[in-house]
Amino acid sequence: MHDVLIAGAGPVGLLLACELGRAGCDVLVLEQEERTNPWKTMPLGMRGVSASSVEVFHRRGMLRQLLIASGVEKYGTADEDQDTAPAPRSVSHFAGMMLDADNIDTGALPYRLPGPVLEGVMTSLEAVETVLAEQAAKLGVHIRRGAEVSDLRQDTESVTVRAGDHEHEGRWLVGCDGGRSTVRGLAGFEFTGTEPQFTGYTMLATVADPEKLQPGFSLTPDGMYLRMPTPGHIGMIDYDGGAYDRAQPPTVQHLQSVLRHVSGTDVTLTDVTLASTFTDRAKQTTTYQRGRVLLAGDAAHIHSPLGAQGLNTGIGDAVNLGWKLAATVHGHAPDDLFGTYTRERHPVGAQILDWTRAQSAVMKPGPHSRALQALIADLLNTRDGTTYVYKRTSGSAQRYDLGSTHPLVGRNAPDFRFADGTHLGDHMQEGQGVAVDFTTDRRLADALAGHEGLIRYVAGSARNEVGCGALLVRPDGVVAWADGLDPDRDQFARAAARWFGSPRA
Ligand SMILES: Cc1cc2nc3c(=O)[nH]c(=O)nc-3n(C[C@H](O)[C@H](O)[C@H](O)COP(=O)(O)OP(=O)(O)OC[C@H]3O[C@@H](n4cnc5c(N)ncnc54)[C@H](O)[C@@H]3O)c2cc1C
Structure with a gap:
């Protein structure tokens, strides 16, 4: 029996697999596609990832690979x-x-x-997945392609999944199988939200008279269109109530007529290489866990791509869940650590849905x-x-509400630079928590007994200390505890036990 089965080798499933593999879990990823498809490659697979998401790659030693795979030559930091x-x-x-x-x-x-990380990166789904799949392989994760999850059953001990002709058993199953998640439906998650107002289109076309379209975003009285730098790469939004979405394959005539309508021009499309549709349907499951089945990424929340947030939110889900699930698998998770996954990530998903709804409302003709x-x-x-x-x-x-008023707690930890030139992110590559001790008397040096292997101790002065004497950083980079220039050792010990379990004898 595997520790964890993951349905879907998209970016979220692969990142989660890396987090679990790094923590020593036995992971099997089941992916329906045999290989990548043109929707994942440039230009249609283009995705903007925020600085916070790029930082995840930095913290796991994959930043260089991400930049190379994304074709970023200069990443001026x-x-x-x-x-x-x-x-x-x-x-x-x-x-x-x-x-x-x-x-x-x-x-x-x-x-x-x-x-090293201050800016977001323009990348592609293919680039992200390639970097993560290579890392997953190095970490001993098994990925089975051409394996479509079609059924599941769970009991108190395990989950059994059917994929093709095979059954696979795991102690846990995580559905990372995208917006039309099969796992979500099979496990009985409630999925609620709002119905669409528009059909969105993304296409690669030959435009006879591209000068009729403005470069960049154009909000018009009839919707919106976006002319990207790659010739013929166009996005558009038509407020038809979502009626056209996947109703039929978009033809050249249809795409031209929508483009003419939303742009208010008589632009001509002579050919279309690839085209697909999306909507602003915004839905989220009411919880991210049902028994031994969890959800992450688009499987848990769908919304329009306005504001480029879906992948970033999924990356946040994966790093939040990975270390908590690993601690549970290994049996050292403190009480209720697992429950914090839904409690922390559900509100983030809900905010993103509202962020995209607000934009739909503002753009509506x-x-x-x-x-x-x-x-x-x-x-x-x-x-x-x-x-x-x-x-x-x-x-x-x-910022997660972790019950502290300290301004750093619940936030992504600042990437402190220590006197030896290393950054906090450099100390997070093994996926452990980090106790950062800025005090000259190394106040926390012996407070970590019993947490060896789970929390790494990093001491020394750092520039830009933002008035902090010590902090405890979770494996996902979130500050779990922080104190002023005279940090309280007992408080630190309590925080370590809360997040990493009681010290082992
Ligand atoms: C036009 C467009 C532009 C976007 N731009 C951005 C952007 O700039 N920034 C951003 O953050 N987000 C963006 N997004 C959203 C982003 O692409 C998604 O949020 C992200 O891909 C979700 O990742 P995921 O791993 O959860 O799901 P997916 O990427 O959908 O991956 C799911 C995987 O599961 C597999 N799968 C599905 N069903 C099964 C099954 N039954 N069994 C096994 N495998 C299965 C699929 O083949 C796939 O490989 C955009 C989306 C669109 C449509």
């Missing part, structure tokens, strides 16, 4: 001698209205320290939305407005 991080450069949009990077208030980003667009455009022209949207889209606004 901070000059190592700088005390403060340079202003963000890669910025997003809200409802097709671009943010101006110069309008971001860096003073509102105190935990953004100079380090009509006088009410036009009024909203003008208002949002005004707000985006302010420093506070731009900074607010940047914080939401970059992931830096995310």
